[in-house]
Amino acid sequence: MDQLIHQILSGLATGGIYASVALALVMIYQATHLVNFAQGELAMFATYLAWALIQAGVPYWGAFAITVVSAFVGGVLIERIIIRPVENAPILAVVIVFIALLVIFNSLAGWIFSYTIKPFPSPFPAEPLFGNSYVSSHELGSMAITLVVLLMLFVFFRYTPLGLAMRAAAQNPESSRLVGIRVGWMLALGWGLAAAIGAIAGMMVAPTVFLEPNMMGGILLYAFAGALLGGIDSPGGAVLGGFIVGVLENVVGAYVGTELKLTVALIVIVGVLVVRPSGLFGKVHVTRV
Amino acid sequence: METTAAPLTMPAAPAGVDAARRRRHLIGVAILLVAACVLPFLVGNYRVFQLTLVLAYSIALLGLNMLTGYNGQISLGHGAFYAIGAYTAAILMDKFGMPYWMTIPIAGAVCLIAGFLFGLPALRLEGLYLALATFALGVAMPQILKHKSLEQWTGGVQGIVIVKPEAPEGLGLSQDQWLYFFTLAWVVLMFFIGWNLLRGRIGRAMVAIRDQPVAAQAMGVNTSLVKSLTFGVSALYTGVAGALGSIAIQFVAPDSFNIFLSITLVVGVVIGGLASISGAIYGAFFIQFIPNVADQISKAAPWAIYGIFLLAFMYAMPTGVAGFVRILRARLRR
Numbered sequence: 273m274d275q276l277i278h279q280i281l282s283g284l285a286t287g288g289i290y291a292s293v294a295l296a297l298v299m300i301y302q303a304t305h306l307v308n309f310a311q312g313e314l315a316m317f318a319t320y321l322a323w324a325l326i327q328a329g330v331p332y333w334g335a336f337a338i339t340v341v342s343a344f345v346g347g348v349l350i351e352r353i354i355i356r357p358v359e360n361a362p363i364l365a366v367v368i369v370f371i372a373l374l375v376i377f378n379s380l381a382g383w384i385f386s387y388t389i390k391p392f393p394s395p396f397p398a399e400p401l402f403g404n405s406y407v408s409s410h411e412l413g414s415m416a417i418t419l420v421v422l423l424m425l426f427v428f429f430r431y432t433p434l435g436l437a438m439r440a441a442a443q444n445p446e447s448s449r450l451v452g453i454r455v456g457w458m459l460a461l462g463w464g465l466a467a468a469i470g471a472i473a474g475m476m477v478a479p480t481v482f483l484e485p486n487m488m489g490g491i492l493l494y495a496f497a498g499a500l501l502g503g504i505d506s507p508g509g510a511v512l513g514g515f516i517v518g519v520l521e522n523v524v525g526a527y528v529g530t531e532l533k534l535t536v537a538l539i540v541i542v543g544v545l546v547v548r549p550s551g552l553f554g555k556v557h558v559t560r561v
Numbered sequence: 562m563e564t565t566a567a568p569l570t571m572p573a574a575p576a577g578v579d580a581a582r583r584r585r586h587l588i589g590v591a592i593l594l595v596a597a598c599v600l601p602f603l604v605g606n607y608r609v610f611q612l613t614l615v616l617a618y619s620i621a622l623l624g625l626n627m628l629t630g631y632n633g634q635i636s637l638g639h640g641a642f643y644a645i646g647a648y649t650a651a652i653l654m655d656k657f658g659m660p661y662w663m664t665i666p667i668a669g670a671v672c673l674i675a676g677f678l679f680g681l682p683a684l685r686l687e688g689l690y691l692a693l694a695t696f697a698l699g700v701a702m703p704q705i706l707k708h709k710s711l712e713q714w715t716g717g718v719q720g721i722v723i724v725k726p727e728a729p730e731g732l733g734l735s736q737d738q739w740l741y742f743f744t745l746a747w748v749v750l751m752f753f754i755g756w757n758l759l760r761g762r763i764g765r766a767m768v769a770i771r772d773q774p775v776a777a778q779a780m781g782v783n784t785s786l787v788k789s790l791t792f793g794v795s796a797l798y799t800g801v802a803g804a805l806g807s808i809a810i811q812f813v814a815p816d817s818f819n820i821f822l823s824i825t826l827v828v829g830v831v832i833g834g835l836a837s838i839s840g841a842i843y844g845a846f847f848i849q850f851i852p853n854v855a856d857q858i859s860k861a862a863p864w865a866i867y868g869i870f871l872l873a874f875m876y877a878m879p880t881g882v883a884g885f886v887r888i889l890r891a892r893l894r895r
Contacts, residue, residue, distance in 0.1 A: 307689050309637075309696065357876055363688040365875050367635055368831055371824055372875070376868035383859055489820070493700050496693055532708060538701040542694050546682045549690070 279526045280519050285411030286480070287518020288418040292473035293488075293495035294502070294510040295422065296466040301504050303442045303462030304355075306366055310373035311470055312488030312495070314350075317377045318343040318471035319478050319487075320385050323392055332395050336475060340468045347467025351460040381485040392478035414476035421469060422511050429507075438462060490534055494521060497540040503554025513551065597745055601738045609737040610809060611849060616744040617806040619845035620751050622829045623838065624798025629827070630836035631759060632791045633771030634683065635692040638699030639799050640823030642672050644706060646800025647807035647818070651721040652714050661726045661808050665747065668804035669797045676796020680789035699823035706815035720814030723807060744805050751798060756838055758794070767791055768836070799826075821864075828867050832874055834883025843882040 293311060300308045308314075318339050325335035354373065358365050396413035429435035440448045441458035449455050474488065481487050494517050502513025517540060524536050550556045601609045625639050649671045650664040679698070683691055706715050715721070728739030758764055766787050769777035778784050807813045825848050833844025851870075852863035878885055 307693060309692075354872070361875075361879075364629065364633070364635055364835070365879060367637070367689065367692050368827065368871055368875055371637070371827060372868040372871035374868075375821075375824060375864040375871075379862070379864035379868065383862070383865065387860070489700065493697055496697065500693075532704065534701040534704045538697040541697045542682055545686050545690055545694055549685065 275526070276523070279522045281407045282411060283519035283522030284515055285407060285415055285518070286522065287498075287515035288411075288415040289473055289477045289491060289514075290494040290498045290518050291511040291514025292418045292421060292469055292476070293491055294499040294514040295418075295425070295507055296469040296473065297495055297499045298504060298507050298510040299425075299462055299466040299469065301499075302507075303438065303459050303466075305442075306370075307496070307504070308466070309367070309370040309492075310377060311466065312492030313374045313377035313381075314343070314347070314467050315470035315474035316485060316488045317381055318346070318467070319392065319474035319483060320381050322471075322475050323390060323478075323483055324385075326393060332393060336395070339471050339475065343471035344464040344468040347464040348460045350467070351463035355463070356456075378485050385485075387485060390483040392475070392483045394479040410479055417472065417476060418511070421472060422507070425465075425469075425507060434461075490537075493534060493537045493541075494518070497537040497544075500541055500544045500551055503551030505555055506551070506553040509551055509553030512553075594749070598742075601741045606735060606737045609735075609741050611853075613737070613741045613744050613809045614806060615842075615845045615849045616741070616748045617802045617809060618826075618829060618848055619802075619841045620748060620805070621799045621802035621826055622833060622841035622844045623752065623755050624795040624802065625826050626830050626833075626835065626837070626841055627755065627759065627767070627798070628791055628795035629830055630834075630840075631764065631771065632767040632788065632795075634788065634792065635688065636695040636795070636823075637692050637820075637827060638695035638697070638702070638823050639795070639826045640818050640820065641698045641702040642676060642796040642799040643803035643806070643822060643826070644702050644813075644815075644818035645675055645796075646672050646803030647813045648706065648715060648721075648803075649800070650804035650807050651723055651813045654723055655716075655721045656714065661723075662743070664808075665801055665804045669801040672800025672803075673793045673797040675800075677789055677793030679796070680792025683792060684785050684788055695823075696820070699820040703815040703819050706818065715815070718815060720812060720817075723811045723813070725811050726808065740809055744809065747801065747805060751801060752838065752841075755798070759838065763787065825867075828871060832870060832881055834881030834885075835879070837881070837883035837887075839886070840881050840883035843886075847882075 293315065296311055296315075297307060300306060300311070321342060322335045322339040325338055326332060330338070350373070354369065355366075358369050394410040394413070396409040398409070429439060437448070437453045438458045438461060440451075441453050441455040442462070445455045448458075473491075477491060478487065481491075495514065498514035498517040499510045500513070501516060502509025502511065504510075517537070520540070521533050521536055525533050544551060600612065604612075621639070621643055624642075625636060628634050628636055628639075646668040649668040650661070653659040653664040653667060654661055683694065686694055705711075707718055709717075725736050726740065726743075728734040728736055732739070734742070759767070766777065766782045769780070769782060770784050770787060774784060829844030829848040830840070831844075832847045833842070834840025847870075851866060855863040855866045874881060880887070
């Protein structure tokens with residue numbers, strides 16, 4: 273029983289990471305109706321940036337802030353320069369552009385920073401908080417940060433004019449344009465936000481999995497699974513889905529064997545898509561023929 | 562969601578032009594075949610081995626092109642079927658002592674079933690979602706192959722070493738040359754079948770489903786059957802390629818069938834030319850030889866170059882090399 277509690281709690285911690293990557297995926301999906309396959313690699317690249325800054329002597333939270341801001345700018349630039357031209361292209365072209373981004377960022381990271389595994393510092397104290405023996409403070413800290421990010425996003429989308437404009441642009445581009453919203457820039461902003469969230473997730477996961485160009489491969493898959501489980505168009509659902517997948521993965525890893533962890537994600541993805549494509553909280557789409 | 566894709570194939574020519582074009586086509590194929598038969602006598606054994614891999618890849622790319630290019634179902638996980646084909650051949654040879662030439666049709670059949678079964682849930686998934694599900698399949702495949710319960714068959718992380726087949730006596734061929742011709746024979750067979758399949762009723766149904774699914778259904782095309790069959794046949798092609806490739810490399814291991822293999826296949830299809838049969842050959846040359854050249858710059862360079870090529874082709878030449886050749890020929894004829 274003790275072990276099960278331990279597994280569930282550390283599952284919640286890794287689930288927090290999946291939740292934030294899933295959140296980034298949902299952000300882009302809401303703004304553009306696309307699923308970004310390069311999301312994980314963008315996060316990985318941002319984490320390398322943070323590592324380089326810390327190596328150069330910048331204090332952790334300074335590096336954290338610089339990384340989040342530059343990830344935001346990078347996301348906006350990618351949307352403007354690379355995604356813009358294929359906006360109305362067939363879906364295959366878009367998927368291929370995402371795949372291109374994935375391999376470019378993966379190899380760039382390998383090229384610039386080499387493929388050797390690097391340790392990444394955690395901003396949280398090494399000894400567990402409140403003397404508990406279940407969760408490390410890093411796990412607690414990253415969970416808290418995920419929830420804070422979610423809260424900030426909720427406030428942003430619910431209570432600010434800019435958030436409202438972004439939601440409008442995603443839901444009905446034509447009408448939004450008529451009332452004076454610059455739809456193109458709203459999309460770019462969505463990409464920027466997603467990249468920034470991804471960067472935070474990358475910096476939270478790096479202390480546990482270590483920094484290397486392929487570190488986000490599995491995480492991206494779990495995030496997909498979480499986002500689909502919760503509903504690809506529901507941010508809250510994505511976060512819950514991320515936590516569920518995290519717990520599931522840890523419990524399966526402990527009781528069935530770690531070799532099948534990725535297969536769990538595969539089964540969740542295919543299962544959700546077949547049984548309930550809209551996920552737990554997503555909207556059911558009806559296509560008119 | 563918008564489902565109509567930009568038409569990727571040229572409209573059919575009128576009947577009179579058709580006969581002349583077909584004759585030219587046949588002459589072209591004959592020249593290509595003669596060249597393919599002479600080539601292994603002109604270059605060293607290592608190059609022959611590389612060309613054998615090009616041939617194997619071209620079968621896989623044709624298979625993936627049927628699914629993605631002609632039928633419009635995006636698969637980012639075809640490396641998994643390549644792996645199933647490779648492992649089927651390797652296990653049959655290693656554990657059951659089966660001769661290498663017998664393993665290839667069996668590998669194809671196993672993949673046909675696997676592909677058809679995966680194609681059934683894939684029916685409910687469109688565009689992006691199918692890409693997602695197949696992406697997950699591609700990522701999970703190495704882990705499934707490494708799993709303990711399969712270890713007695715797959716050899717776990719170590720993989721399986723395959724003995725290189727001997728050339729039949731009296732032909733005077735080296736082992737590499739023999740394997741090359743063996744693979745070439747399969748290429749000819751598979752391309753002939755593929756060409757017949759794609760230009761006929763089924764091929765038109767596949768393209769119709771890609772461009773106008775509702776209209777296709779209204780015209781009496783059984784969309785679910787055609788789509789899942791296409792998935793199966795596409796997996797069959799990829800599996801045959803995997804079996805041929807594993808015999809050429811003489812080794813299978815889980816980590817050589819990771820997600821990057823699947824992405825490589827997609828790269829080959831896009832660069833070679835979506836919805837084109839000859840594109841499979843151009844694409845196979847690209848994915849075999851460009852990494853070799855780029856490797857000399859840096860270990861990471863091949864993928865950076867793949868990515869840049871992908872972007873460049875998507876923006877400037879969405880029909881790939883095959884489309885470029887087609888435009889060039891049309892220009893020259895004028």
